[in-house]
Amino acid sequence: MHPVTTGDVARESYYERTGEDLYKPTAHAGGAWSADEQHFSPLAGLIAHAIDRHLARDTAAAARPAPLALARISYDILGRIALDECRVTVETVRPGRTIELLEATVVIGDRPVVRARAWLLASLDTSAVADSPHDRMPAPEALAPWAMKEKWHGGYISSVDVRRTPPSRRGRAAAWVSSRLDLVADEPSTALASYIALVDTANGIAVQQDPAAWMFPNLDLTIHLHRQPRGPWTGLDTTVTFGPSGQGLTSSVLHDVDGPVGHAEQILTVRPLADG
Numbered sequence: 001m002h003p004v005t006t007g008d009v010a011r012e013s014y015y016e017r018t019g020e021d022l023y024k025p026t027a028h029a030g031g032a033w034s035a036d037e038q039h040f041s042p043l044a045g046l047i048a049h050a051i052d053r054h055l056a057r058d059t060a061a062a063a064r065p066a067p068l069a070l071a072r073i074s075y076d077i078l079g080r081i082a083l084d085e086c087r088v089t090v091e092t093v094r095p096g097r098t099i100e101l102l103e104a105t106v107v108i109g110d111r112p113v114v115r116a117r118a119w120l121l122a123s124l125d126t127s128a129v130a131d132s133p134h135d136r137m138p139a140p141e142a143l144a145p146w147a148m149k150e151k152w153h154g155g156y157i158s159s160v161d162v163r164r165t166p167p168s169r170r171g172r173a174a175a176w177v178s179s180r181l182d183l184v185a186d187e188p189s190t191a192l193a194s195y196i197a198l199v200d201t202a203n204g205i206a207v208q209q210d211p212a213a214w215m216f217p218n219l220d221l222t223i224h225l226h227r228q229p230r231g232p233w234t235g236l237d238t239t240v241t242f243g244p245s246g247q248g249l250t251s252s253v254l255h256d257v258d259g260p261v262g263h264a265e266q267i268l269t270v271r272p273l274a275d276g
Contacts, residue, residue, distance in 0.1 A: 072224050140176040146175065164176075174236065177205075224262045246271060
């Protein structure tokens with residue numbers, strides 16, 4: 001994602017392709033809760049990348065009156081995502097000329113670990129009525145870098161550049177996230193897949209409690225987009241709420257440098273770390 005390289009310097013990546021639908025995570029995809037698990041953020045981007053490849057092979061595209069744009073993608077995390085080779089497959093559930101539904105499945109070993117569904121809508125010109133009540137975030141260059149790896153561990157966290165506003169209270173912060181790594185080695189990714197690959201970082205930028213004492217991993221990620229984002233920065237205006245009975249919610253207004261692009265929601269399982 002957004003690599004900056006010169007000459008013969010090798011590009012680093014989150015994944016390497018090992019087969020038609022097979023990908024091997026690198027150490028940069030390492031999780032924040034456990035070193036032998038994948039962080040979900042780059043895997044979410046990999047799924048979007050697989051969806052892009054599926055659409056590029058779609059022979060029905062020529063018959064559509066307008067290109068389709070991803071408007072919602074919802075991921076369900078079915079269990080532990082090991083830092084192992086994974087198979088990502090995509091199928092069309094509901095084909096259409098103006099609306100289409102896709103489903104992607106990630107399998108590690110013989111076990112599905114993620115299922116995702118994506119709604120695609122036809123693109124047309126609605127610029128005359130385009131509007132959002134959300135204010136733009138401060139520009140990335142206006143914010144100081146935040147050493148996220150001092151709070152969190154793992155290869156993915158070490159790979160990202162984070163610029164965060166000073167939190168006004170626990171559970172409330174805004175941050176820009178970017179990465180110099182490719183999503184898949186030696187393979188171009190769309191701006192959308194690269195953008196999505198950073199959204200799951202939201203659960204770590206506005207923490208309610210010290211992650212050394214409490215676990216609050218997310219079980220899902222749902223992204224709604226009213227505009228297609230562009231990189232290289234993913235903006236997260238994030239609020240984290242913990243309920244009284246073990247559930248929590250991370251809610252983010254999503255931005256690129258031109259302004260708001262959508263929303264993201266993550267449901268959390270909240271528990272004392274000793275009971276994890």
